[in-house]
Amino acid sequence: xxxxxxxxxxxxxxxxxxxxxxxxxxxxxxxxxxxxxxxxxxxxxxxxxxxxxxxxxxxxxxxxxxxxxxxxxxxxxxxxxxxxxxxxxxxxxxxxxxxxxxxxxxxxxxxxxxxxxxxxxxxxxxxxxxxxxxxxxxxxxxxxxxxxxxxxxxxxxxxxxxxxxxxxxxxxxxxxxxxxxxxxxxxxxxxxxxxxxxxxxxx
Amino acid sequence: xxxxxxxxxxxxxxxxxxxxxxxxxxxxxxxxxxxxxxxxxxxxxxxxxxxxxxxxxxxxxxxxxxxxxxxxxxxxxxxxxxxxxxxxxxxxxxxxxxxxxxxxxxxxxxxxxxxxxxxxxxxxxxxxxxxxxxxxxxxxxxxxxxxxxxxxxxxxxxxxxxxxxxxxxxxxxxxxxxxxxxxxxxxxxxxxxxxxxxxxxxxxxxxxxxxxxx
Numbered sequence: 001x002x003x004x005x006x007x008x009x010x011x012x013x014x015x016x017x018x019x020x021x022x023x024x025x026x027x028x029x030x031x032x033x034x035x036x037x038x039x040x041x042x043x044x045x046x047x048x049x050x051x052x053x054x055x056x057x058x059x060x061x062x063x064x065x066x067x068x069x070x071x072x073x074x075x076x077x078x079x080x081x082x083x084x085x086x087x088x089x090x091x092x093x094x095x096x097x098x099x100x101x102x103x104x105x106x107x108x109x110x111x112x113x114x115x116x117x118x119x120x121x122x123x124x125x126x127x128x129x130x131x132x133x134x135x136x137x138x139x140x141x142x143x144x145x146x147x148x149x150x151x152x153x154x155x156x157x158x159x160x161x162x163x164x165x166x167x168x169x170x171x172x173x174x175x176x177x178x179x180x181x182x183x184x185x186x187x188x189x190x191x192x193x194x195x196x197x198x199x200x201x202x203x
Numbered sequence: 204x205x206x207x208x209x210x211x212x213x214x215x216x217x218x219x220x221x222x223x224x225x226x227x228x229x230x231x232x233x234x235x236x237x238x239x240x241x242x243x244x245x246x247x248x249x250x251x252x253x254x255x256x257x258x259x260x261x262x263x264x265x266x267x268x269x270x271x272x273x274x275x276x277x278x279x280x281x282x283x284x285x286x287x288x289x290x291x292x293x294x295x296x297x298x299x300x301x302x303x304x305x306x307x308x309x310x311x312x313x314x315x316x317x318x319x320x321x322x323x324x325x326x327x328x329x330x331x332x333x334x335x336x337x338x339x340x341x342x343x344x345x346x347x348x349x350x351x352x353x354x355x356x357x358x359x360x361x362x363x364x365x366x367x368x369x370x371x372x373x374x375x376x377x378x379x380x381x382x383x384x385x386x387x388x389x390x391x392x393x394x395x396x397x398x399x400x401x402x403x404x405x406x407x408x409x410x411x412x413x414x415x416x417x
Binding site: 021022024025026028029068069072073076077079080083084098099102103105106107108111173176177178179180181182184185186188189190192193196 | 244245246247248249250251254296297298299300302303304307336337338339342343346347350389390391392393395396397398399400402403404406407409410
């Protein structure tokens with residue numbers, strides 16, 4: 001029962017991006033296309049699952065004074081792994097994500113879950129939490145990337161949706177840097193309204 | 204290795220072609236790092252402190268100073284370790300781990316030194332230093348310098364300019380947010396959403412620098 005709760009926690013109730021505002025840098029930077037968003041989400045989820053697993057497994061062995069450096073080394077190991085695998089098998093994706101692959105190391109979601117959840121919960125719960133948080137992060141990126149790719153390029157996952165007449169004069173700003181900030185601002189505002197509605201209905 | 208040859212390796216190592224400083228190139232790097240590819244508003248590095256520490260002007264300036272300081276030191280450390288240790292030993296795949304360890308230990312060291320020798324500065328920067336370890340702008344500039352194959356001189360210039368760009372964005376944002384406190388914002392957009400909208404408008408302004416300095 002609590003496993004299901006841990007799993008779904010990260011997807012909506014404590015969504016890392018929309019609710020906790022963690023992992024903003026890769027979130028804003030790689031959401032220029034849905035393809036990049038899925039790639040980044042998969043990479044971060046993999047690292048999150050592996051690091052949560054190891055941190056939880058060794059939670060009684062790591063002295064609490066040096067725990068943060070230990071977590072960072074664990075995370076960095078898996079990031080290096082992802083970096084190498086992606087470079088070998090998905091070179092195009094690797095190129096378009098660029099600097100943000102090594103930067104998964106400093107993604108606050110991963111260190112935050114290691115410190116905030118995995119170091120005091122059993123292995124299974126930590127795995128469930130990692131999957132939930134990873135999926136929540138990926139879904140959030142797909143939402144923003146969908147808006148940006150659709151408005152800025154007229155496509156969704158490289159499938160032409162809005163037709164060539166739109167693509168001749170797309171809303172280019174959506175795919176440039178300001179579009180990420182502005183669209184995220186509106187999405188967060190939308191979530192605020194949703195929250196208020198929900199709170200109002202319950203009372 | 205004699206000091207002279209060491210110096211020439213430092214200044215030319217990864218760069219093919221031009222071996223020493225080129226003032227025009229340096230200016231281009233500085234303008235690009237501060238305005239065109241501003242770390243926060245165009246590269247999306249360091250968003251967390253940008254949102255977290257931009258509520259007051261004083262703390263924004265303190266954070267900016269701490270970031271410039273650590274960024275320069277981290278670049279010095281990471282560039283040296285990468286080009287003089289990892290490349291000759293063919294261990295370049297350890298880059299990410301090495302860099303994050305360098306940054307983490309550097310931040311710790313700076314914190315200890317400041318606490319011992321300059322308590323006033325420590326009080327000003329102290330609370331920001333631990334946050335800096337997980338600031339992706341620091342690791343970002345270290346990785347970018349390697350990817351761009353800058354020599355040590357260009358790397359340091361790039362790091363300082365990137366830090367100045369970060370501080371500029373942070374200070375501008377803090378000034379705007381202080382005004383925003385008194386503004387009549389729609390209730391749904393209060394807090395973070397309106398901060399992102401303001402950042403977006405600032406980012407549009409910085410788009411105007413595109414093309415400057417190539």
